[in-house]
Amino acid sequence: MPVSPPAASRRQFLVLAGLAAAASACGTATASSGGGGETTRLRYQGSVGTVTLPELAQDLGYFGNVTLDWVGNTISGPQDIQSAATGQTDFGGAFNGSVVKLIAAGAPVKAVIGYYGVDQASYEGYYVLEGSPIRSARDLIGKKVGVNTLGAHYEALLDIYLQRNGLSPGEIAKVEPLVLPPVNTEQALRQKQIDVAVLGGILRDKAVAAGGIRPLFTDFELLGPFTAGTYVLTNRFLKANPTTSRIFVTGVAKAIEWTRTTPREQVIARSVDIIKKRGRNEDTSALQYWKSAGVAETGGRISDAEFQVWIDWLVSHGDLKAGQVRAADLYTNSFNDVTAATSPSPSRS
Known part of the structure; x- marks a missing residue:
């Protein structure tokens, strides 16, 4: 398999990708609601041979009448959140440093829930x-x-x-x-x-x-352990579709807790079943190695610390100016109804 070098330096990529997405977002980002009501259809990108937390949440019945509309697959977090920012999809997920960069460049998105992270089992x-x-x-x-x-x-x-x-x-x-x-x-x-x-x-x-x-x-x-990535929605989508946003975020939060409290073998079996039902001719063998989502906080709730480490990294590289963004301005937990008080304790490590 040939390997091609990147066409631009790392720093150039971070700057150009963020600026391009921000410029596009300002002109084209739209909520996918029709008429005067809220949308109940969320367009998204998936991943080959894996089950995302939103896909799991839908299968578990946590989304009610809100449905997912798969538009293709991606292997890139930055591309996924840029698609959300530009209105090509309704939500996307990426590494928190990429979310910081995109918002700092002017993209009108907000992080709403953590979806992957690092722990002793997942790293x-x-x-x-x-x-x-x-x-x-x-x-x-x-x-x-x-x-x-x-x-x-x-x-x-x-x-x-x-x-x-x-x-x-x-x-x-x-x-x-x-x-x-x-x-x-x-x-x-x-x-x-x-x-x-x-x-x-x-x-x-x-x-x-x-x-x-x-x-x-x-x-x-x-x-050490930390939540590494979050799903984002556009500010416009959140304003136009607050109920749908709450159903989506809370449903994903419930799915996170379901994976914590359900025996590993059952989580894997459910994921295999989801892949077989969607009929995309995918290999499910790798799913047998699944261990955890790695999300640090209950229900994927977000904290300042999960963004500050990457803000500091970007500042040290000259990609951001000190004080250019505040961690607290990058996310909201207001659509997440799952808290430590409402979630059962994990039954396994």
Whole structure:
């Protein structure tokens, strides 16, 4: 499989992608409600071979008369939230650093619920081949790292790892992230087309089970448990469709808690059933490696800290000015009716 280098630098990508999406959003973002009532149809992008939390929530009956309208798949969080900002979909999800950048560039969106994160069971690992000479951050200079997209979770954690291990900005610039579809990243590593593969969740566990690779570091080791990504809706959608927004956010929150309190085998079986019912000719074998959503807070509720770490990262890179954005302005929990008081305690770790 050929691997193509990115056409722009990491910093250029972050700036240009955010500005382009913001410019488009100002002119084209619309709520998909018809007439004077609220929409009950939410357009979204999915992911091949996996079940998203909104898809799970719908299958569990948590959305009532609100339905999901699948318009295709994506492997990129930044692309997913840009689609929501420009009105091509009604919601999208991405790494919180990407959400910060998009809103800072002027996109009229608001984060409403966390949907993935990092814990002892669910984390992203930066893997090398068992016999690789790469043992430290400094060994990555001049090497290629396979990531799913630029300017998002994988690249941010890579930069933080390099910074914390004493590499200068010039040395960090010599570490080359290459964009690869997640399902192809393990293969690219084993074929030595890249030096490091970022693998998470079921794809990570499947690769580890096959043997021949070892972790250089993980994001859990680097930062501990945290919610890493959120779903966003446009401000206009939230204003025009407050009831639908509440049903969506609360339904996803209930689905998060369902995965915490339901035996793992039942969560996997439900996901397999959902994929088979949607009839897209997808392989379900990777689902057997699912362990948790990794969401830190009850019901995916959001806190300032989950955004502040990425604001600080973007400021340190010169992508944001100090004080340009406030964490509290980026999100709202007002549509989430699930709290610690209303949610049962998890029955498993």
